[in-house]
Amino acid sequence: MLTLTQVKSKSAARLAGLLPVVAAAADRLIERAYNRGVPIVIVQGLRTIAEQDALYAQGRTVKFDAKGNKLSIVTQVKGGYSFHNYGVAIDFALLAADGKQVYWDTKRDGDFDGVADWTEVVQEAKALGFAWGGEWTSFKDYPHFEMTFGLTTAQYRAGQRPTAVQIAAAQAKIEQGDEEGMTAAEQKAFEALGEKASKQEELIEGLEKRLADLESKHKMSVPSWAQSSVDAAVKAGLIDTPDGGSYDFYRFVVLLKRKGLI
Numbered sequence: 001m002l003t004l005t006q007v008k009s010k011s012a013a014r015l016a017g018l019l020p021v022v023a024a025a026a027d028r029l030i031e032r033a034y035n036r037g038v039p040i041v042i043v044q045g046l047r048t049i050a051e052q053d054a055l056y057a058q059g060r061t062v063k064f065d066a067k068g069n070k071l072s073i074v075t076q077v078k079g080g081y082s083f084h085n086y087g088v089a090i091d092f093a094l095l096a097a098d099g100k101q102v103y104w105d106t107k108r109d110g111d112f113d114g115v116a117d118w119t120e121v122v123q124e125a126k127a128l129g130f131a132w133g134g135e136w137t138s139f140k141d142y143p144h145f146e147m148t149f150g151l152t153t154a155q156y157r158a159g160q161r162p163t164a165v166q167i168a169a170a171q172a173k174i175e176q177g178d179e180e181g182m183t184a185a186e187q188k189a190f191e192a193l194g195e196k197a198s199k200q201e202e203l204i205e206g207l208e209k210r211l212a213d214l215e216s217k218h219k220m221s222v223p224s225w226a227q228s229s230v231d232a233a234v235k236a237g238l239i240d241t242p243d244g245g246s247y248d249f250y251r252f253v254v255l256l257k258r259k260g261l262i
Helices: 004-009 020-035 049-057 117-127 153-157 164-180 184-215 224-235 247-258
Strands: 040-044 089-095 144-146
Touching: 004 020, 020 040, 020 089, 020 117, 020 164, 089 117, 224 247
Parallel strands: none
Antiparallel strands: 040 089, 089 144
């Protein structure tokens, strides 16, 4: 099973050149799909005008590849008419657990959770603010996601770009998607951590009070048998005036160290 870092590394080159907020959303999509047991790879990000024209020629004016295989039409738009040309669109594929194969099978359920892997990725992408090409009414592009900010390709060709307000709203959507993506189990674990931290804070406050009480009685210099424990307490921030405590104070510090509390 690939780690998340390994999965991300397979898409890193194709995230370069995307509008930064779109790249951030794509990166988060990889994370969230992975957390659902569905590793994916981004197979297309920014596409130049020349690359778009070459792709448009495939199956039309260019009928065969270098090996003589017949080419099929894969896009309906020329250069400048695709959102890929402006860094606001991505295409993805499902990635095998070993990272050696990719799939475009929309029915595949590789994590055996009863939901098609493709559907899980689409759900996460839409939650992050992407529009899905599989919902287009004419030519459906199932691997395609885009974040156009309400602009048309004609507006992009004319030089118009998303405003700072639109980008900020998209970033907020990404962050909101993270919060919504927390499962019930994750929420329970998060709450448990909060309770544990609260109890630890109460324990520390109690220890500090006890130390202060003992320190105020029968003041004496640090005895040699307590020196290492006192040093540990100072380092832990429990006390800041090691000299002048009582005999019981130093015994208590030694006990804390022996119990592993400092």
